[in-house]
Amino acid sequence: MREDDLIHFCPPARLIIGAGARAQLPSLVAHLGYRRGVLVTDIFFATRTPWVREYVEAAEAAGVSTLVFDGGQRDPTTALCDSATREVREVLGGATPDHVIALGGGSNIDLAKALCLTLQSGKPVREFVGVLPSVRRPLPLIALPTTAGTGSEATPGAILVDPLNSTKVAVMDNALRPQLALIDPEFTYTCPPNVTADAGIDALTHAIESYLTIDSSEYDRGGHADPGYSGRSSLTMMFAREAITLCARYLKRCYDNGGDTEARAGMCHASIYAALSYGSAGLNAVHGIAYAVAGLTHRSHGTTNAVMLPYVLGALAETRRDDLVQVARMFDISERDEDEAIQTLCHMLRDMIASLGIPTDLRALGVEHASLSGLTRNALNVTRLAKAFPVADVARAYADIVQRAYCGELGKTPLQIGDTALDFN
Ligand SMILES: NC(=O)c1ccc[n+]([C@@H]2O[C@H](COP(=O)([O-])OP(=O)(O)OC[C@H]3O[C@@H](n4cnc5c(N)ncnc54)[C@H](O)[C@@H]3O)[C@@H](O)[C@H]2O)c1
Structure with missing residues (x-):
């Protein structure tokens, strides 16, 4: 317990x-009173696994009809959401579904979340970007994640790419949290190593970033009565601690041997516990800078997070010292000297990221030195995340992190004057 906590905790129902x-799903869906659903997935699950057919047949036998939309794509765009809305509404011929099911990774879950808003009215998803007015109630969502991962099955947001300017936009409200998140580790057995690595690092980042984020007592809720994110608390940190410990034990094992069913289950638990932490506490600089890196390089969500993670932790060595030492202990780092333990943690995480086949500096992602100022500015423009970074001078810290991530410099030594003089204002 932390006496100052102001807890606003929102798990899936x-x-x-x-x-x-x-x-268990078909009989549960029928028990909940649903009768007509839309299952959102992609072509891999529809054609290469039995899961879609098995569910649709069993649901039909239980009195629930299901329309399958298998046009999901990686990093869904607002344009994909709008065309899916038109296609599904046309097939339904004016009937309204009473629930939506998402089968897939974060991409399919986010597309399904957005469809929960658009299928009723047919309006373009752009009209729902930002926070929803309370009159707009989405359709209930059932999320079946197939990566361990993003945690979208427990969060209030759907992230979509805006094809007009390649930035990511969010549709966000606690009403978008799934009514049911069903996590079956067997869904993840078919993940290839790169998907396992990307999703696993995303889960670890969620856990560490939310463990170290701004306190709930200091979080700026902007006067919102029902904020999606509201800072870390004893409750979110409890889930984060367990998630970090599980990632330390199982992430590399899962990557090395996708048939290791204990490790697969361990990462599924890690992912949902991390989501129960960050899904209420929120995130900060790793995701804030990674969004800008993804806008520049079009690399995946997990990869861009992974590159930034060790450098961001280095910047928290003063303000989150005790917590960082605790994270180091979760990775069995035993140095008694706290500075050394934190340094070892940053290096160990970077080595682990490399061992998952992910690049470890911005140059390796193809970022040019000339782009660094713009990248820093774009990251700072994600103010929701920048404001939650617990350091005194966020702009200065972001510039230093970006520079270090470019040079691959994890040490405490100051960077060369020429390197640090980024014009980010
Ligand atoms: N809404 C949120 O809270 C939230 C949080 C984090 C990330 N995201 C979003 O999630 C997306 C990334 O999701 P992801 O990392 O789960 O990957 P993904 O959903 O983009 O999937 C990547 C690829 O892996 C395939 N795949 C997924 N599961 C598989 C399985 N079991 N077997 C074989 N192939 C499989 C997919 O078909 C796809 O081709 C990004 O668009 C990101 O913005 C959303």
């Missing part, structure tokens, strides 16, 4: 976890 748990 129901959480079901277990190998083979998907078999």
Whole structure:
């Protein structure tokens, strides 16, 4: 317990976890009173796994009809959401579904979340960007994540790419949190190593970043009565601690051997616990800078987070010292000297990221030195995340982190004067 906490905790309404748990879904959906659903997935799951067919047939037998939309794509765009809305509404011929099911990674879950808003009216998703007015209630969502991962099955937001300017926009409201998140580790057994690595690092980043973020007592809720994110608390930190410990034990094991079912289950638990932490605490600089890096390089969400993570932790060595030492202990780092333990943690994380086949500096992602000022500015423009970074001078810290991530410099030594003089104002 932390006496100053102001907890505003929002989990999904129901959480079901277990190998083979998907078999429970048809009767549960019928029990909840749903009768007509839309299942959002992609072509891989529709054609290369039995899961879609098995669910649709069993649901039909339980009295629930399901329309399958299998046009999901990686990093869905607002344009994809709008065309999916038109296509599904046309097939439904004026009937309104009473629930939406998402089967897939964060991309399919986010597309399904957005469709929960657009399918009723047919309006373009752009009209829902930002925070929803309370009159706009989305359709209930059931999320079946197939990566361990993004945690979108427990968060209030859908992230879509705006094709007009390649930036990511968010549709965000606690009403968008799934009514049911069903986590069946068997769904993740088919993940290839690069998807396992990307998603796993995303989960670890969620856990560490939310463990170190601004306190709930200091979080700027902007006067919102029902904020999606509201800072770290004893409750979110409890989930983050468990998630970090599980990632330390299972992430590399999962990557090295996708058939290791204990490790797969371990990462599924890590991912949902990380989401129960960051899904209420929120995130800060890793994601804030990674969004800008993704805008520049079009590399995946997990990869851009992974590159930034060790450098961001280095910047918190003063303000989050005790917490960083605790994270180091979760990775079995035993140096008694706290500075050394924190340095070892940053290096160990970077080595782990390299061992997952992910680049470890911005140059390796193709970022040019001339882009660094603009990149820093774009990252600072994500003010929701920048404001939650617990350092005194966020702009200066972001510039230093970006410069270090470019040079691959993790040490405490000041960078060369020429290197640090980024014009980010
Ligand atoms: N809404 C949120 O809270 C939130 C949080 C983090 C990330 N995201 C979003 O999630 C997306 C990334 O999601 P992701 O990392 O889960 O990857 P993904 O959903 O983009 O999937 C990547 C690829 O892996 C394939 N795949 C997924 N599961 C598989 C499986 N079990 N077997 C074989 N192939 C599989 C997919 O078909 C796809 O081709 C990004 O668009 C990001 O913006 C959203």
